[in-house]
Amino acid sequence: MTMTAKTLFAMSRRDLITLVIFTLVVLAMPMWLSPLGAAYPGLMQKFAIYAIFALGFNILFGLTGYLSFGHAAFLGVGSYTAVWSFKLLSMDVIPAIIFAVILSGIFALAIGYLSLRRTGIYFSILTLAFAQMSYNLAYSVLTPITNGETSLQLNLRDPRVLDLAFAPRAPGLPSASLFGHTFSGLEAFYFCAVVLLIAFFIAQKIFSSPFGMMLRAIKSNQTRMNYAGFNTRSYAMTAFVISGMYAGLAGSLLAITDPLAGAERMQWTASGEVVLMTILGGVGTLIGPVIGAWLIKYFENIFSAFNDSALHHFFGFVPDGLREVVVAIRLQICWRRLAIDPRPAVRACRRVPARRDHGRGSAYSRPVRQWPDPATGHCFAPAGGGVTP
Amino acid sequence: MSQSDANIVLHVADVHKNFGGLHALADIDLQIEEGKTHAIIGPNGAGKSTLLNVIIGRLAPSRGAVVFDGKVLTGKKPHEINQMGVVRVFQTPEIFPELSVLQNVMAPAFAKRDGAFRANIFMPLDAEKTIRDEAEDILNNVGLFERRQSHAGSLSRGDKRRMELAMCLIQHPKLLLLDEPTAGMSRHDTNTTIALLQKIKASGMTKVIIEHDMHVVFSLADRISVLAGGG
Amino acid sequence: MNAILAQLLNGLDKGGAYALIALGLTLVFGTLGVVNFAHGALFMLGAFCAVAFRQLITLETVTLDPEKLSPWGAPLEIRTPLAQSWFGDFGGVLIEYSVPLSILLAIPVMAIIGIAMERGIIKHFYKRSHAEQILVTFGLAIVLQELVKAIFGANPISQPMPSVLRGAADVGVWLGMGPNVLTYPWWRLTYFLFATAIIGAVFAFLRFTTFGLVVRAGMADRETVGLLGINIARRFTIMFGLAAVVAGLAGVMYTPLVPPNYHLGMDFLVLSFVVVVVGGMGSLPGAVAAGFLLGILQSFASMTEIKSILPGIDQIIVYLTAVIVLLVRPRGLFGRRGVMES
Numbered sequence: 001m002t003m004t005a006k007t008l009f010a011m012s013r014r015d016l017i018t019l020v021i022f023t024l025v026v027l028a029m030p031m032w033l034s035p036l037g038a039a040y041p042g043l044m045q046k047f048a049i050y051a052i053f054a055l056g057f058n059i060l061f062g063l064t065g066y067l068s069f070g071h072a073a074f075l076g077v078g079s080y081t082a083v084w085s086f087k088l089l090s091m092d093v094i095p096a097i098i099f100a101v102i103l104s105g106i107f108a109l110a111i112g113y114l115s116l117r118r119t120g121i122y123f124s125i126l127t128l129a130f131a132q133m134s135y136n137l138a139y140s141v142l143t144p145i146t147n148g149e150t151s152l153q154l155n156l157r158d159p160r161v162l163d164l165a166f167a168p169r170a171p172g173l174p175s176a177s178l179f180g181h182t183f184s185g186l187e188a189f190y191f192c193a194v195v196l197l198i199a200f201f202i203a204q205k206i207f208s209s210p211f212g213m214m215l216r217a218i219k220s221n222q223t224r225m226n227y228a229g230f231n232t233r234s235y236a237m238t239a240f241v242i243s244g245m246y247a248g249l250a251g252s253l254l255a256i257t258d259p260l261a262g263a264e265r266m267q268w269t270a271s272g273e274v275v276l277m278t279i280l281g282g283v284g285t286l287i288g289p290v291i292g293a294w295l296i297k298y299f300e301n302i303f304s305a306f307n308d309s310a311l312h313h314f315f316g317f318v319p320d321g322l323r324e325v326v327v328a329i330r331l332q333i334c335w336r337r338l339a340i341d342p343r344p345a346v347r348a349c350r351r352v353p354a355r356r357d358h359g360r361g362s363a364y365s366r367p368v369r370q371w372p373d374p375a376t377g378h379c380f381a382p383a384g385g386g387v388t389p
Numbered sequence: 390m391s392q393s394d395a396n397i398v399l400h401v402a403d404v405h406k407n408f409g410g411l412h413a414l415a416d417i418d419l420q421i422e423e424g425k426t427h428a429i430i431g432p433n434g435a436g437k438s439t440l441l442n443v444i445i446g447r448l449a450p451s452r453g454a455v456v457f458d459g460k461v462l463t464g465k466k467p468h469e470i471n472q473m474g475v476v477r478v479f480q481t482p483e484i485f486p487e488l489s490v491l492q493n494v495m496a497p498a499f500a501k502r503d504g505a506f507r508a509n510i511f512m513p514l515d516a517e518k519t520i521r522d523e524a525e526d527i528l529n530n531v532g533l534f535e536r537r538q539s540h541a542g543s544l545s546r547g548d549k550r551r552m553e554l555a556m557c558l559i560q561h562p563k564l565l566l567l568d569e570p571t572a573g574m575s576r577h578d579t580n581t582t583i584a585l586l587q588k589i590k591a592s593g594m595t596k597v598i599i600e601h602d603m604h605v606v607f608s609l610a611d612r613i614s615v616l617a618g619g620g
Numbered sequence: 621m622n623a624i625l626a627q628l629l630n631g632l633d634k635g636g637a638y639a640l641i642a643l644g645l646t647l648v649f650g651t652l653g654v655v656n657f658a659h660g661a662l663f664m665l666g667a668f669c670a671v672a673f674r675q676l677i678t679l680e681t682v683t684l685d686p687e688k689l690s691p692w693g694a695p696l697e698i699r700t701p702l703a704q705s706w707f708g709d710f711g712g713v714l715i716e717y718s719v720p721l722s723i724l725l726a727i728p729v730m731a732i733i734g735i736a737m738e739r740g741i742i743k744h745f746y747k748r749s750h751a752e753q754i755l756v757t758f759g760l761a762i763v764l765q766e767l768v769k770a771i772f773g774a775n776p777i778s779q780p781m782p783s784v785l786r787g788a789a790d791v792g793v794w795l796g797m798g799p800n801v802l803t804y805p806w807w808r809l810t811y812f813l814f815a816t817a818i819i820g821a822v823f824a825f826l827r828f829t830t831f832g833l834v835v836r837a838g839m840a841d842r843e844t845v846g847l848l849g850i851n852i853a854r855r856f857t858i859m860f861g862l863a864a865v866v867a868g869l870a871g872v873m874y875t876p877l878v879p880p881n882y883h884l885g886m887d888f889l890v891l892s893f894v895v896v897v898v899g900g901m902g903s904l905p906g907a908v909a910a911g912f913l914l915g916i917l918q919s920f921a922s923m924t925e926i927k928s929i930l931p932g933i934d935q936i937i938v939y940l941t942a943v944i945v946l947l948v949r950p951r952g953l954f955g956r957r958g959v960m961e962s
Binding site for chain 3: 114117118121122125126128129130132133136137139140141142268269272275276279280
């Protein structure tokens with residue numbers, strides 16, 4: 001079949017209207033988000049980026065029903081690749097995105113090849129296991145590539161061969177640019193928004209194509225698909241790779257808005273988050289996961305601010321107050337016995353738990369990586385006091 | 390054998406299948422002639438469904454081989470066997486409950502046209518006029534045209550079976566395997582199905598029918614094999 | 621040989637923790653059919669029962685010493701834990717044994733939390749898809765962990781073990797190998813024995829009581845048991861409470877080994893899911909066996925000799941094992957056909 005521009009962009013009327021409305025909503029974000037107190041670039045970039053992540057995840061989960069619990073690995077691969085592209089080649093975002101998408105696609109191909117041999121929760125656990133392996137390795141033996149705990153970031157001695165071939169090294173760390181134009185203000189957001197629109201358009205095409213119907217049919221009855229002459233493994237594999245590439249794309253955009261890649265992006269809670277976004281918004285619908293991503297990122301932002309002040313004080317107050325009541329009762333008794341006035345010496349009890357809160361980011365991401373205890377290999381928490389004799 | 394080999398489209402050659410100690414199929418030798426309707430009858434548990442499962446690649450025979458159109462089917466994957474032109478209607482309908490009736494029938498047509506895998510995301514489903522027309526045509530034949538936009542899961546059992554038949558017919562198979570196509574159908578539905586199958590018979594499609602209902606068997610079959618006690 | 625034995629011992633206590641959590645997870649999945657992502661949070665809540673108990677009994681009164689002055693002339697403070705001023709020497713014993721004693725607090729607290737969770741939330745999700753169950757239980761886990769973070773802060777709070785159990789048992793002597801050849805910390809030994817006892821108790825409960833019989837029947841075929849006119853709902857609630865208690869106790873006793881913090885649950889949850897799947901979904905012996913297997917493998921992988929051959933293997937061994945098991949034995953070590961497959 002000859003593929004003319006007409007078929008390439010052919011869309012039903014309904015899809016076209018959806019696309020137009022969606023475009024307006026995304027591009028007008030700075031306007032309609034400002035009454036909600038969320039119209040600052042950093043958050044809006046997150047809205048665009050995580051919407052891409054959720055869109056891609058939904059191509060796999062929503063259409064084929066395969067629930068991957070390791071998609072954050074592809075996000076991480078995308079981020080690392082983009083930062084490496086910045087370091088080695090150029091600060092231009094286009095090569096960074098292209099390499100990130102290709103590499104995460106290859107990564108998805110390898111993981112999908114093994115994981116898609118199983119279905120149901122077994123598939124989920126396989127993807128989870130691969131992602132956790134990537135996460136743990138990124139922190140340990142892969143440190144030369146990932147820079148481990150300190151995260152991969154730009155530095156002043158980066159080769160950046162393409163950039164430096166055309167211009168002398170400028171002082172200070174460079175930032176991401178598009179065809180030589182460095183992003184400033186809302187430009188990075190609009191760049192992410194345009195990428196989101198392209199990603200949305202492709203997702204629409206997939207949803208309305210025969211290929212999309214085949215994926216839905218796999219979810220509905222894989223056995224029948226096989227006996228109807230379809231190689232279902234190839235279909236699921238393609239969906240897996242496409243959604244892995246979406247995740248890699250999202251990861252590279254994260255690196256573009258902040259050229260830093262850390263392994264915590266690959267942690268399973270990050271995979272869990274995209275599952276939540278998709279389910280919250282509506283599995284298998286096109287727009288649902290996008291809304292889910294926005295809601296989760298919006299409330300995460302609110303709660304991380306809320307957490308540090310209001311919520312914190314509210315819950316912090318209760319046990320303290322309770323403790324003071326108990327202490328006061330005891331002091332009455334002591335006071336009578338010792339016949340001195342103890343009040344000036346009253347302190348809050350010695351064992352006030354530390355209340356410094358490091359977790360400013362994701363509501364449930366682990367803020368600080370804890371190293372495994374060399375003696376025991378506990379990799380989930382620091383070695384406790386008194387473990388070893 | 391009186392016929393020449395060219396006429397034998399399916400040859401089940403000494404197929405043996407045991408599950409543990411149970412001999413489900415014992416040295417079955419069966420030849421199906423091209424263009425004929427071959428009925429297999431026998432009591433419950435005689436191994437009729439097992440035989441179909443072996444032919445379509447759901448089960449691997451313990452011994453023996455199945456040869457279709459001069460090619461060995463044994464060891465091939467189900468979708469490869471389907472791509473060679475062997476299609477089966479299941480006893481309990483295997484359909485896509487979440488898709489519409491029309492989509493259920495269109496999906497197998499893509500397998501026929503595009504092969505086992507083709508990731509074409511450019512052409513919208515709505516633009517696939519040829520396949521759509523053909524699916525609507527076949528739905529008309531099986532009497533489900535009015536319900537083409539319904540969810541397949543909401544159909545009655547009889548309608549599901551007719552839809553599954555339509556899903557198989559749209560692939561224009563060389564060999565159609567029918568596992569009790571009229572079981573559980575009303576007299577009227579049974580007669581409609583018989584009429585439909587007779588119409589297909591005129592087109593020269595080879596069919597293997599497993600059936601209990603002798604009325605159906607005598608209305609359709611050119612040859613009858615009896616399978617009893619695994620042999 | 622000794623090194624291998626030492627690693628085997630090292631793996632036992634961690635294996636015990638994995639097995640206990642996986643056991644509860646399997647009980648809930650097997651009986652209620654619920655994929656409970658809040659199970660790790662129950663483990664964490666158990667650990668914080670120990671923290672809360674200790675904080676409660678070590679609340680102090682601060683008074684000024686009427687006679688003595690500190691070197692710079694300020695009155696000296698007398699700090700008396702409440703437990704001590706109430707109960708005298710017995711109060712000191714209470715503080716000393718706060719971790720094992722928290723079990724007494726944890727049992728009712730965890731049972732109440734478990735039953736409240738099941739009645740309040742989980743109950744409504746029996747008939748829903750696994751995806752929705754995961755959504756709601758994962759959300760619940762986040763809420764619980766944020767609550768704990770708000771109350772106890774984000775930093776790990778270490779819990780001392782009783783001083784009797786500090787130090788190490790000279791296991792080598794018991795095995796006739798001479799002193800100091802093979803030692804094993806007493807608390808880890810205690811944890812292993814504790815885990816074994818709980819596992820034994822759960823199995824005995826399921827094996828020898830009528831209640832257990834019904835539960836096992838329910839795990840094999842829920843619908844039929846429901847049709848027999850048995851009030852399965854009440855038993856499910858109790859099972860959920862039991863699973864919560866098992867997870868909680870595993871958490872209480874683990875606190876001296878790893879100072880608990882609010883995300884302890886999430887860290888253990890993912891590992892225990894791997895354990896459950898390696899053991900075979902819905903199989904209790906599988907969960908226990910896989911728990912110990914993975915605990916021991918993990919401790920072997922952290923041997924220097926092995927790490928020098930395969931760098932990073934200690935980081936991935938659990939997941940690598942899971943991948944291999946699932947690819948070779950699709951239903952896990954002890955899994956039955958048809959569980960969680962569509």
